[in-house]
């Protein structure tokens with residue numbers, strides 16, 4: 001289905017992605033982890049053709065998508081919708097119009113200029129918002145929503161393209177733990193219910209373990225781990241992050257569980273002080 005072979009991207013002397021090779025034979029939810037600068041975003045951007053690869057092959061269903069040009073390239077970009085950390089919505093525009101902008105690629109310039117959307121598309125947008133649990137906000141300006149709700153609007157906009165793959169670049173990095181959980185659950189459901197492949201760059205190990213079927217670890221541009229959540233032991237994680245013995249998984253965590261742990265820690269400290 002997806003075959004990445006010797007994929008490399010250099011920026012001058014800097015090798016951002018270094019000879020990455022892996023295959024995926026069925027739609028699954030994949031998490032890419034690694035420290036800042038490991039090459040995660042560059043990989044997604046090459047896959048979506050926002051950045052050209054320096055060398056290598058990236059085949060989807062037998063076709064090298066790195067060779068696509070013009071209309072075919074745009075069609076591929078529509079097939080693998082991208083979600084970003086900062087949502088990239090139009091803040092002052094209402095939610096449903098933001099979602100409808102997911103169909104821009106297939107609408108005429110005049111229709112786009114006057115915000116003319118076919119009735120069917122409007123119904124579909126509302127159905128998608130309903131599915132993501134935010135239909136009640138359809139008429140509000142995007143900027144009036146919480147971060148988690150805005151990210152779900154961005155997911156809805158991506159779904160309007162009916163993509164085969166969803167690429168999510170740090171989709172929860174700006175969210176509090178509760179909103180992060182809602183967004184990850186939405187991505188997981190989209191994978192399970194629709195059979196779409198989801199590839200998400202994630203900062204946090206526990207999120208990758210909890211939601212992904214497979215985890216790819218990158219370090220200095222290279223794929224240094226490719227396995228299941230169960231295989232991602234603390235020792236392996238330490239290697240991926242290039243950390244020493246003092247490596248703490250907690251430092252790569254944003255899970256709600258941490259809030260409880262912090263609370264327990266605070267209670268323990270308080271108990272000591274008040275004894």
Ligand SMILES: Nc1ncnc2c1ncn2[C@@H]1O[C@H](COP(=O)(O)OP(=O)(O)OP(=O)(O)O)[C@@H](O)[C@H]1O
Nearest residue numbers: 011014015016034035036037038039040041042043
């Ligand atoms: N447009 C660019 N021009 C020059 N260097 C770049 C460019 N984009 C990325 N790089 C470099 O490529 C390397 C990989 O960056 P990338 O953003 O892919 O890493 P990342 O793992 O996604 O990091 P983060 O988690 O911080 O987003 C870094 O050294 C970065 O400085």
